[in-house]
Amino acid sequence: MKNELLNIKTEQQFTKNALNVFKHQFKNNKVYRSFCDLLYVHPSDITKIEDIPFLPIQFFKSRKVLSSLEEIDEVFTSSGTTGSVTSKHYVTDVSLYEESYLKGFHHFYGDIKEYVVLALLPNYLERKGSSLVYMVNDLIQKSENIHSGFYLNNLDDLAQKLVKLDNEGQKILLIGVSFALLDLVEKHNFNLKNTIVMETGGMKGRRKELIRNELHMLLQNGFNVNEIHSEYGMTELLSQGYSKGNGIFETPPWMKILTRDTEDALTVLEKGKTGGINVIDLANYNSCSFIATQDLGKVHENNTFEIIGRFDNSDIRGCNLMVL
Template identity: 60%
Template sequence: MINPQDLFAISSQKQFEKIALKVFRFQYENNIVYQEFCNFLNTDVTKVKSLQQIPFLPIQFFKSHHVVSTTHPIQETFTSSGTTSPITSSGGIKDDSVITSKHLVADISLYEQSYRTAFSQFYGNIEDYVVLALLPSYLERSGSSLIYMVKDLVELSKNEHSGFYLHNYDELILKLIELDNSGENVLLIGVTYALLDLIEKQNFQLKNTIIMETGGMKGKRKEIIREELHEVLCKGFGVSSIHSEYGMTELLSQAYSLGNGIFECPAWMQVLIRDTEDALTYVDNGKTGGVNVIDLANINSCSFIATQDLGKKQPNQRAGRQAGSFEIVGRFDNSDIRGCNLMVM
């Protein structure tokens, strides 16, 4: 039996690999969908001794199957937006499917512990911030894991000024300027298109505010590459860097970028980069490939997910990190997934 608390106490690469292999065996035994996928690949579980030998479940399975590794009741169901756009912010071509992913969460406390602990590791005490959220496209639907997380962070900040904004941009502009001028530490979390809308209404010169974009134009604007986007946002908000959050419906953990689009994972999450021509092999640091995510917080669903993102591993950005950093450079075209589609039909 795996103690979930062991996941958040990982402090070395050796420990991560040991627990990841234990989680792999647990999910093979208890997750019928994942077991069938592994069997389809003729995986000999007894011979899986490294992270690279673990099969990664294509993320599309969360659209077509119930991916669960437990018989416990489902406490929360997170769903993807189902919005479509032909091009991503990194220049790749998006999946044009409108079928939404469903992440069945049996223990919501694991999600809460994951994002609370990760936020603390990257940003410190949440009570040191005023948290402002500009996430209109997420607020306007139900089942968003991002809204669940940000709502909790707003409450945990215990600050009367923290809160959500929908389309009331003028009110947000006044609040942002007032708080920044007063010396408050402000964290503005926003969906990309809404942040661009905001700086078209007001040119800021912020000194005490972190701007964190969560990605996505949601069909509201033409997609642009990250470098151009961050340049525009930096100029519009008057800041030197733009922070980013890398998360998705199918994960219970997030990676964060403190600038330049380079992401780092919390200790219980890692990224591997698979070969675009052969989904079962991996490429070296600095080379582009498909992003495979290990999220050990997904103990009750699947911790090994082959995403449709394209990325590169990078050397560690900060001392003490056992796994390399990464960047997202685009998305796979549906016709270009090569070996990641197995059994999705």
């Protein structure tokens, strides 16, 4: 069944697979089963994806969320502030993650071998448990280009390389955390023609938080590009959404975004209304594919979505089942 999950072509296939994954995780995931039991939900009650319970993402901080008895391949951890409890995503089949992000990148951007990948991120050894760094490290390897690499602590070399390669007509993916991209444009001038600039969020106390429009305007002006791309992913997911501009994200065919009522976490909203972001990620076959995040956003009629902000802890309602 796992082989089918990332080969979905139609809405009907997605629904069928999602309902099957729900049954599998209800049966094999103790944490998720306990959560469903508290809600008095059983697979026999579920006929459409909107009825599936979404596990609050905070469970990844306090429980081992697993639907498999296989050995753990990787443990991805969130980058919490000092002293805070981090999320842990136990991955029993890391090849599923690799297939998901490679197919996802290809779906939106084409063959990774056409790109030089320049990363403004901590390198693999500096941030071992990061799923984002794992992905970018692999994209760097898969690009098979000698110029691809991590440049977070080497902005001058990066700027020189970026200008030279871009002028030569080389397709470039410049991917990085927001504060590092801002550092780069404050130190150097650019006029890029062949580069995708992709921010992955993250000021992490390094700079004042900016709203997306402000950040993107600064980066657009700094790199002299029309659009800033974004990646929507998290420790608890094995798939990513991508935005090619204006903060409007799309998902690959095996991932779907729904929104829930902020007052009633079990109610799924119709499209166009702002609510809590629920994610279905079928690549999470061995953990939990149905996650209620702490992001606020809205889904548009064409299934694109945007992120508007985050719940603060006082805003998170309907998660009083955390006593599990």
